[in-house]
Amino acid sequence: MPVINLWAKDGYLSTPDGNSIYFWGFAKSESDPAQLPGPYIIAKQGETVTVNLYNTLSEPVSITFPGQPGVTAGGQPVRPQYSDGKLLSFVNHAEPGGMMSYNFTPTNPGTFIYESATNPHKQVPMGLYGGLVIRPADFKPEIKEYKTAYGAGTNTEFDREYLLITGEIDPYLHRAVENGKPYLVSKYLPRYWTLNGRCAPDTMLMDRVDYLPHQPYGSMVMGLPGEKILMRYVGAGIENHPLHPHGAHTRVVAVDGRLLRNGSIDLSYKRFTVLVGAGRTCDQIYQWHGLGYTPQNPIPTTLPNLRNMGVGDAGWTMWSGSPYLGVKGDIPVGVVSYNEFGEYYFMLHSHEELQITNWGEFPGGMMTMVAIYPSLSPDVGLL
Ligand SMILES: [Cu+2]
Structure with a gap:
């Protein structure tokens, strides 16, 4: 039974134009830095997950798990919390300096989000979010037919997988929070757009580079010709992002953690651009074949x-x-x-073009690359 500890903390994000931005994020332990996005949670269908939230911030914080039924907090079903008759949190929260323990048993495989349910208009854009991947009950990565996103026989086999979480940052509102001022969401105007918490070109750097201690996850997609590359998109911001990789269409196999299938009928479809809506997820399989590519030709x-x-x-x-x-x-x-x-490189980016800038400077923002290599270790691209 996986037990995950998450510490709500503050820290500073780095952007490629030299800015340093105050944010709130989840850390893996008391001594680890807050990170954007929060640590990936990988769990299995049917196996109970425990998430212990420790709150070091100055206001209440909670976590909601959209798409997961029967979530409990402190052993009781989660429920909204009120203070002086006003809604404080959508689910039970941890007070400043306190903790809250959540439990749930995932019933469906898929890609999901976890995020704050306390002042979410403020706490989610401040960085209190992360990705949640539920493996199917029959998942066996060493057997091809059982290395799937949604279970054997669902046409969701993959060779490599990448989790790509979108977000945006309004630096003025982050500064307001840093200075103890109100977060006026009516004034929300992002200047930075992130993939896995980083702006391009930092998105293409490796995972866990020393100089980005609060942004440990890269988003460079790497694979071989013909491989099935599973791209799990998660929309963690409050804006929508039309994303596409160049080089091939993707086959959309699931939306919001639900397989696109009706009984025996496969309802997956191919798209060039997929709109990643706020709070949504989308699983797709990308295969690059090239124009008549074979190893001989x-x-x-x-x-x-x-x-x-x-x-x-x-x-x-x-x-x-x-x-x-x-x-x-x-x-x-x-x-x-x-x-x-x-190797070959194909851009993967938002087609809302302001979103591929860092405060108006192109190139930047919500952009990375798909790299197709002639050979590659099988360990690359595993969550
Ligand atoms: Cu494009």
């Missing part, structure tokens, strides 16, 4: 001329010097190629 492209190779004045390029996946070719003298393995 790598890619039938012609070499672009030098001007179109993305060779910059700074002496760097994302061009490997060859049109073939995994093959390196000649590049101009003095130019550094970042395609170390001859």
Whole structure:
């Protein structure tokens, strides 16, 4: 039975334009830093989960688990909390300095969110949210037919998986909270848009880089040609985000943790852009095949001329010097190629274009890359 401890704390986020932003987040322990998003919770269908919330913030905090039936707090069914006749929390909360213990037994596999249910218009955008993945009861990652998002026989097998959580930040409102002033949601105007708590280009950095102690999760999607890459989108902000990866459509297999299937009829569908709504989740399978790609016939492209190779004045390029996946070719003298393995990159981003800036500066914000490698360790892309 998994027992997860979450500590509600404050800290400072880092943005690629050099800003430092006060936020609230969940930490793994008393000594770990608050993080955005909170620690991923991975549990199994039918197995009871205990989440212990320790509140170090100056106001009450609670956690709700949308999509999970029968959640209890302190052993009783959760219920709204009032103070002087006013609603304080949608579920039982931990007082400042206090704790609250929640229990639930997931009945459905899928991708979900967990988030604050106390002043959620303020506490969720401040960062009190995280992703929750429920494995199907028959999940067995070492057997292909049983490494699925929704159970054997549901056409949701995957080779690798990534959790991509969207969010936005209004730095003025975060500063107001830092200074003990009211959070006026009517003035909400985000300037930063995040994937797994980071703005591009930080989204493409590895997990747990030292210089982003409060933002441990990267969102670089990596895979091999033809692999089934499961992308679990979670909309944690209060805005909607039209996301798409380039290179291939995705097949949407579930929405809000519910499989798109009616009995024996598979209702999954292919889309280029998927709207990740506030509070919603969406599971999709991405497969990159290329235009006629096979290992024997790598890619039938012609070499672009030098001007179109993305060779910059700074002496760097994302061009490997060859049109073939995994093959390196000649590049101009003095130019550094970042395609170390001859891999391909496809952008994955919000199509609401202000959202791919950092305070108006492009590129940034809600953007990352899908990298298709010629070979890759099977350990990459596991939650
Ligand atoms: Cu695009």
